[in-house]
Amino acid sequence: MTTSTKEKAEELLQQILSESTPEDEEVLMHLLDGLRDKQTGFHHRYINAALHMTGEFYPDHSIIRIPITPVIHNTIKLPHGGILATIADAAMGELAARSIEPGKNVVTTNLHINYLATTTNKELIAKGSFVNKGRRMLVMECVIEDETGKKLATATATFFVIEPRK
Template identity: 25%
Template sequence: MNSKLSTLAFLRRQLDGSLPADATTEMRYPTAISQLLGFRITDVDVGYAQVELDADAAIHGNQQGTVHGGMLCELADATIGTAHSTAIAEGETFASIDLRISFFRPVWRSVLTATARQVQHGKTLTHYECEIIRDDGKAVALATSTVMTIRGEAAYGR
């Protein structure tokens, strides 16, 4: 018997270890990119998500020997996408419209925690803010993003 859950219920049960083996949700969790990069969802609520990454410049580095800014962008985007997936209805999907990020300090090796929350939730457009913090508590980056919710026939097959 297949157990279809909302994305929020699926992720909450995944986090607390009570997810049935046959459980499904409309979204794909864990996502392929999150598995590839080692992202871990650590907390979720409606329009909110927290994701961690064991960042290491030896794996995720740029030419200066620090964690690449593109990795930080991907972490922010994945966290915002997870937050938004908890805030949409069955049959809806979404697309990022923009992503802006400001970098504050470098990372060589650290557990990074990205926390995304809705700033404003509209019928079609929702604005998010995502802060990325090093394990020493210092801010690494701040991203903002606008996400468009897609409904009806436009959402089919995405």
């Protein structure tokens, strides 16, 4: 008899739990909670669910938040630079997407990030805003801080307006 994906997942989960550290269990719970949020419709994208990303969107700016947990740590137990780039892209890209004509999409054509500091605090906060809002291209900027207001990075990006794929 062929083993189903669900059976393989259950077996793997049991193996992981039998060998887990407290940090492994924290990470597993974080990821499972995120997956549950995706299943219930709280998140629409797996990446947002996995990162526990939340957002606030206004006409001229956005605020994206993610908790700092071992899920996003690099090898020296600090938030990974790629995660900072990801939330900067999310803050700017979602704001850009909400500002264009209904039925269109945006894609990132350029992203530049300057890393300024690290943090061991509890939350990453990305604040996106417009630099220039054209009909076909939007230039955005973002500041990433922790919950104390410590500036961790700045980013700029260009987004191109496209027709959705059929």
